[in-house]
Amino acid sequence: MIYLDNAATTPLLPAVRAAMARYLDDAFGNPSSLHRPGREARQAVEEARRFFADWLGVSPRDLAFTSGGTESNNLALYGAYLAQRDGRNHIVTTAVEHHAVLEAVDRLRLLGADVTVVPVDSDGRVDPDDVVRALRPDTALVSVMLVNNEVGTIEPVAEIARRVRERDPGIVVHSDMVQALPVMRLSLAEMGVHLASFSAHKVHGPKGVGLIYVRSGTPFVSLAAGGQQEHRLRAGTEPVAGIVGFHAAMAELAAHFEDHVARLASLRDAMWERLRSVQGAYRNSPLDSAPSILNVGFRGLRNDRLLMRLDLEGIAASAGAACSAGSLEPSHVLRAMGREAEARESIRLSFAWQNTMEEIEIAAAIMSKIVESMRSRFTNS
Amino acid sequence: MADELYFDYAATAPVRPEVRERMAEWLDIYGNPSSLHRMGMRAERALRRARDQVMQSLGARDGRVVFTGGGTEANNLAVYGVARAYAQRGRHIVTSAIEHPAVREAMADLEREGFEISYVRPNRRGDVSAEEVLRHVRDDTILVSVMHVNNETGAVLPVERIADELQAHPKVVFHVDGTQALGKIPVSLARTRIHLYAASGHKLGALKGVGALYVHGSLRLKPHVVGGGQEFGLRSGTENVLGALSFGEAASRAVREMESDVDAEQKRERLARALEELGYVLVNPDHHSPYILCAALPGARGEILVHAFEEKGLYVSAGSACSSGKHGREPSHVLTAMGVKPELALAAIRFSWHPGTRMSEIEHAIEVVRERTAWVKQALGIR
Ligand SMILES: Cc1ncc(COP(=O)(O)O)c(C=O)c1O
Ligand SMILES: Cc1ncc(COP(=O)(O)O)c(C=O)c1O
Numbered sequence: 001m002i003y004l005d006n007a008a009t010t011p012l013l014p015a016v017r018a019a020m021a022r023y024l025d026d027a028f029g030n031p032s033s034l035h036r037p038g039r040e041a042r043q044a045v046e047e048a049r050r051f052f053a054d055w056l057g058v059s060p061r062d063l064a065f066t067s068g069g070t071e072s073n074n075l076a077l078y079g080a081y082l083a084q085r086d087g088r089n090h091i092v093t094t095a096v097e098h099h100a101v102l103e104a105v106d107r108l109r110l111l112g113a114d115v116t117v118v119p120v121d122s123d124g125r126v127d128p129d130d131v132v133r134a135l136r137p138d139t140a141l142v143s144v145m146l147v148n149n150e151v152g153t154i155e156p157v158a159e160i161a162r163r164v165r166e167r168d169p170g171i172v173v174h175s176d177m178v179q180a181l182p183v184m185r186l187s188l189a190e191m192g193v194h195l196a197s198f199s200a201h202k203v204h205g206p207k208g209v210g211l212i213y214v215r216s217g218t219p220f221v222s223l224a225a226g227g228q229q230e231h232r233l234r235a236g237t238e239p240v241a242g243i244v245g246f247h248a249a250m251a252e253l254a255a256h257f258e259d260h261v262a263r264l265a266s267l268r269d270a271m272w273e274r275l276r277s278v279q280g281a282y283r284n285s286p287l288d289s290a291p292s293i294l295n296v297g298f299r300g301l302r303n304d305r306l307l308m309r310l311d312l313e314g315i316a317a318s319a320g321a322a323c324s325a326g327s328l329e330p331s332h333v334l335r336a337m338g339r340e341a342e343a344r345e346s347i348r349l350s351f352a353w354q355n356t357m358e359e360i361e362i363a364a365a366i367m368s369k370i371v372e373s374m375r376s377r378f379t380n381s
Numbered sequence: 382m383a384d385e386l387y388f389d390y391a392a393t394a395p396v397r398p399e400v401r402e403r404m405a406e407w408l409d410i411y412g413n414p415s416s417l418h419r420m421g422m423r424a425e426r427a428l429r430r431a432r433d434q435v436m437q438s439l440g441a442r443d444g445r446v447v448f449t450g451g452g453t454e455a456n457n458l459a460v461y462g463v464a465r466a467y468a469q470r471g472r473h474i475v476t477s478a479i480e481h482p483a484v485r486e487a488m489a490d491l492e493r494e495g496f497e498i499s500y501v502r503p504n505r506r507g508d509v510s511a512e513e514v515l516r517h518v519r520d521d522t523i524l525v526s527v528m529h530v531n532n533e534t535g536a537v538l539p540v541e542r543i544a545d546e547l548q549a550h551p552k553v554v555f556h557v558d559g560t561q562a563l564g565k566i567p568v569s570l571a572r573t574r575i576h577l578y579a580a581s582g583h584k585l586g587a588l589k590g591v592g593a594l595y596v597h598g599s600l601r602l603k604p605h606v607v608g609g610g611q612e613f614g615l616r617s618g619t620e621n622v623l624g625a626l627s628f629g630e631a632a633s634r635a636v637r638e639m640e641s642d643v644d645a646e647q648k649r650e651r652l653a654r655a656l657e658e659l660g661y662v663l664v665n666p667d668h669h670s671p672y673i674l675c676a677a678l679p680g681a682r683g684e685i686l687v688h689a690f691e692e693k694g695l696y697v698s699a700g701s702a703c704s705s706g707k708h709g710r711e712p713s714h715v716l717t718a719m720g721v722k723p724e725l726a727l728a729a730i731r732f733s734w735h736p737g738t739r740m741s742e743i744e745h746a747i748e749v750v751r752e753r754t755a756w757v758k759q760a761l762g763i764r
Contacts, residue, residue, distance in 0.1 A: 003420060009413040009619060017408055024401050024588070030393035034687060035696040037387070067450025067590055070608040070618030100608030100617060107607055201619060207413075208450065208590055208621020223605070225486035226453040235486065236453030237393065237583060239590020239624070307417065316418040321609070328417075 002359045005316045006202075007149050007179060007293055007350035012245070013204040019248035020206070023241040031238050032229065041240045048247035052211060055254055056196075057187040064212050064233035065243050069178040069199030072212040073100040075223050075234060076195040080141050080172040081108050083219035088140035088170075090114045094126050094155070095336035096148050099321065100197075101176055102332075105143070113140075123286040124153035124337045128160045132167060141172045146180040150320040150333040150348055151285045152293030154184075161192035172218055178202055182253065182352065183261055183290045194218040200246035203253055204353055209242035253353070260353060265291035267351045267360050272296070274364035278371050284339060284346055295320075295334075297346035298371050304328045306347060309370045315363050317347050385694040386746050390584070391532050391561060391673055391733035392698055397586030399634055400627045407626045414620050415611060424622050431629030435593050438632035439559075439578060440569035444597040447612045448625045452560040452581025455592035456483040458605040458616065459556040459577040463524045464491050465603035470552065471521030477509050477538065478502045478718040479531050483579075484558055485714070488526075501527075503719050507534040507666035511542035518547070524554050529562035529578075533700060533715045533731060535673030536666035537566060544574040554600065560584055564635030565672050565735070576600050580632070582624060587631035591624030635736070642736035645671035648743050652732060655747040659754050660763075662725065664716070672735055675716075677728035678754065680763040683710075686730050689757050695749040698731050 003011070023044060029037025031045050045065070053060040066072045081091065091113050093105055109115055116134040120126050126144060135142075142164050146157050161173045174195035180186060182203045188196055195218060200209035214220050214233055226235030253260055268291050275281050280299030297303070303319045307328075310317055320331040330343035339346070349363075387395065407427070412420030414428050428448075435446045449455045464474070476488055478500040488498050499517040503509045514525060525547065527538050540557050547555050556577040562568055563580045570578055576597040583589040596602060596615065608617030639645075649671045653663055656676045664675040678686060683699030690697055700713045712726035721729075732746070758764070 001420065005413070005416055005418065005420070008416050008421070009411065011411040012408055017405070021404075024396045024404060026395075028393065028395045030389075030583075030589075033389060033392045033696075033698060034684070035389065035691050035698075036385075037696065038389075038392070067454065067621065068618040071450055071606050073608065074606045074617075098608070099610070103607035103610075103617065199619070201413075206621075206623055207619050208624045223457075224454065225457055225490050226481070226483035228482075235483065236451040237581070237589050239451070239588065239621075241588055242590050242621075242624070311418040316412075316416070316420050318416060318418070 001314050001316060002363045003316045004349045004351065004355070004363060005318050006352035007348060008318055009201045009207065010204045010352045011354060012206065013249050013252050013353065015252050016205060016245045016248045020241045020245045023244050031240060032227065044244050045238055045240060048243045051247050051251060055250065056213065057189050058213060059216065061231060062213055062215050064214065064230035065238055066210040066212055066234050067208055067239065068210040069176070069197055069202070070100040072197035072199070072210040073098070073176055074104050075212055076174045076197055077101065077104040077108060077141065077143060078223045079214070079220040080174065080195060080218065081113060083221045084140040084172070085112070088138045090116070090136050090139040091141045091143070092116045092118060092131060092134045092139060093143045094118050094120060094145070096120050096124055096333045097143065097145055098149055098176055098178070101143055101145070120336050122337050122339070124148055124151045124333060125286070126155050126160070128156055128163050131160050132163050135164065135167050135171065139168065139171050141174060143174040143176070145176040147177070147183065147290045148333060149179045150331055151295040151337070152289035153286055154288065154290055157193065158191045165192060179290065179292070181250070183264065183292050185257060188213055200242065200249065203249050205246040205249035206242045209239050209246045211246070261291055264351050267355055267357065268292070268294050270357060270360050271349060271364055274361070275367065278368045279375065282342070284334060284337070284342060292351050294349045295346055296349065297342050299345065301345055301371060301374055303345050303347050305374065306370065309374070310367065313366050313370065315366060317349050319346065320348055385696065386742060386749065388695060388697045388732045388734050388746055390735045391731060393583045393589065394586045394735060396588065397631050397634055400587060400631050403630065407623050410622060414622060415609065428620055428622055428625055431625040434629030434633050436595070438563065438636045439595055440571055441595055442571045444570070444595055445613060447594045447596055447615045448620060448628070449592040449594060449616050450621070451590055451592040452579060452584070453483040453592070454605065455579035455581065455594040456481070456558050457487050458594050458602070459579055460484055460487040460491070460524070460526055461605050462602035463554045463556065463577070464496060466601050467523040467554070471523045473497045473499070473519055473522045474524045474526065475499045475501065475514060475517045475522055476526045477514070477528065479509065479536070479715040480526070480528055481532055481558060481560065484526055484528070503536065505720050507531065507536040507664055507719050508668055509536065509538050511539040511546060514543050515546045518550055518553060522550070522553050524556060526556040526558070528558040529568070530565060530670045530673070531715060532561045533713055534664045534666055534675045535670040537668040537670055539668070540575065541573050548574060561670065561673070563632060564639055565670050570595060582628040582631060585628070585631040585635045587627035588624045591621050591628050593628060639736040644740070645736065648738065648740055649674060651740070652743055652747065656750070659751060664729070672733055674732045675729055676732070677725050677730070678757070678763070679725060679728060681757055681761055682727055683730045685757060686753070689753040690749060693749045693753060695746055700729060700731065
């Protein structure tokens with residue numbers, strides 16, 4: 001199996017398993033307990049927090065572990081909106097966000113929020129001017145993702161945050177950085193955002209663990225009600241082993257970060273170099289997109305058939321976001337980019353740490369062959 | 382942990398060896414269950430098996446299990462999910478005064494939003510009666526939410542009775558926080574009219590950060606965490622596959638182990654008598670879990686005993702884990718609701734164990750308690 005669906009989820013790094021083992025054994029305690037097993041669990045959680053604080057350039061107090069990227073996005077949007085809704089009712093977001101953001105925004109709409117959805121260009125990019133134009137005196141929140149999960153487009157979040165702040169420092173800026181974490185060295189302070197969301201399983205950590213950044217002083221009420229864990233930002237017993245795994249995974253990536261990113265870029269470029277000569281091939285990902293994602297299509301060929309054939313040949317890819325319905329809805333991202341026809345043809349190839357150049361060569365060759373055979377069958381029948 | 386006596390199972394349980402052994406195999410199932418390719422389908426199949434195991438452990442038919450990010454979130458989903466789905470029908474909720482913060486804080490939040498909440502108080506022994514709960518149900522009640530086993534006192538609430546009586550109120554949704562009950566006392570949802578039942582993996586020997594909410598039949602509920610629409614649309618987010626698999630396995634094992642623990646009540650009785658002889662005041666609800674015992678040594682704050690015991694490798698807790706913060710403790714809301722005075726409430730400690738705990742370990746713990754209590758009494762000048 002050649003796994004090229006790393007934007008959906010990534011395999012665990014070997015170091016992660018080793019790191020988690022102790023927290024499945026004698027350091028099993030509840031971090032809120034005062035005794036030895038509890039203290040050891042607490043220490044592991046705090047070490048992980050300090051690591052991420054360092055890596056992201058923020059204070060450990062401003063980070064809380066969650067159950068995943070979806071929960072982080074929910075906490076961020078709901079928390080910032082509800083804390084301000086007496087005075088501010090307006091939300092600005094984009095047409096290409098992940099469902100976790102879009103659905104959360106929809107729920108806020110039911111609670112009375114007024115929402116402006118900013119469009120993107122044919123590269124999937126948001127124009128900061130459009131965001132600024134959308135701002136109103138009652139804007140509570142702006143949410144723009146950093147790396148798009150379907151096409152890899154990098155959004156100008158820092159510029160948006162700066163210009164929003166210039167207009168009205170009271171507006172809270174959130175960014176879904178789930179797909180950015182594996183490929184960008186992030187400095188949240190420089191980015192100027194108040195809230196950011198992350199997920200462990202996109203960086204070779206376990207599923208069911210995430211992180212939220214809530215800059216001190218940001219208006220925020222927690223959606224998760226219960227105990228006083230995680231600086232009261234997220235109630236519930238912490239997923240200790242998962243947090244340790246998240247820490248170990250990111251530490252391994254961080255230790256080789258520039259090489260890792262450069263390698264992904266070379267895998268992606270090699271893939272495109274081979275596919276571009278296939279008849280009817282086109283690329284939806286812009287040239288300056290994140291190196292982990294290559295969204296391509298083949299004129300006239302439906303993506304559901306292509307993916308099925310690829311799966312039979314042992315190549316795992318997808319048509320965009322892994323969607324729970326188990327069906328292939330045409331991608332809202334490609335459609336927002338004005339690629340209506342392409343939305344039924346395009347597939348996402350996404351790369352990570354474990355992929356090799358050899359895999360890319362094999363996968364590209366198989367893909368070319370499949371496309372050719374689908375075309376000949378198509379013309380014969 | 383060889384010479385350690387862990388008596389804090391209500392805070393969290395060690396990961397079960399059967400779960401640890403299978404971890405490597407489970408970690409290889411790395412696909413995203415929503416992916417349509419082979420790796421995704423494999424994860425999806427594994428997840429389905431785990432769901433079935435949890436259903437079976439709950440003795441449930443005719444419903445489904447929704448995995449969540451923990452016991453707290455499972456309870457949040459139940460309480461907010463019902464409140465948001467049925468607010469048009471009514472805005473009154475009945476709960477007990479001894480709920481875990483996962484329910485209690487959600488209720489407080491709804492109260493601020495304009496819901497009216499009736500809190501049913503326990504009696505002096507810590508028991509909550511079904512009649513008291515029913516007495517508060519009105520025409521505009523949309524939800525009754527009580528816990529099955531109290532995490533501080535071990536009190537078992539009469540959820541079957543309440544469920545029966547609620548048949549006279551067919552529109553009222555009944556939620557039970559079963560976090561401390563599953564694997565500790567028999568749970569058989571198929572035979573009761575319980576609509577929602579929450580559980581947490583780490584109390585059973587699964588991983589922390591995975592919970593489950595049983596949802597009866599086609600009960601309508603508003604999701605608490607939204608997004609990709611996973612878990613029947615009731616809980617979005619890439620599924621915690623490893624956590625769910627550990628939950629399924631741990632729940633099956635825990636239930637079987639409980640069923641074979643025939644002298645559970647004797648073990649509790651043995652510990653209770655020993656504590657009484659040493660001058661402890663016991664919290665002893667008439668209906669109680671055989672695995673939790675709350676006791677107080679008048680004149681000695683709980684933390685002092687916790688530390689004194691720990692020096693000899695015995696781990697207990699002072700109240701519940703989440704109320705034992707760093708900056709001094711508030712007297713427990715549970716004990717306070719029972720009418721226990723603040724000084725005595727602050728002296729309370731909790732012993733909690735599990736069906737696998739042997740009588741010899743109970744005896745061992747008693748020895749440590751005896752020796753350390755004498756030491757504490759002497760140090761504090763307690764007679
Ligand atoms: C951009 C983006 N945001 C949020 C998420 C959700 O994260 P999780 O799967 O941890 O819930 C994902 C991945 O599914 C994503 O790609
Ligand atoms: C009765 C009860 N309900 C809910 C919870 C919360 O579960 P979790 O720790 O998985 O968030 C706990 C334990 O902390 C509990 O004892």
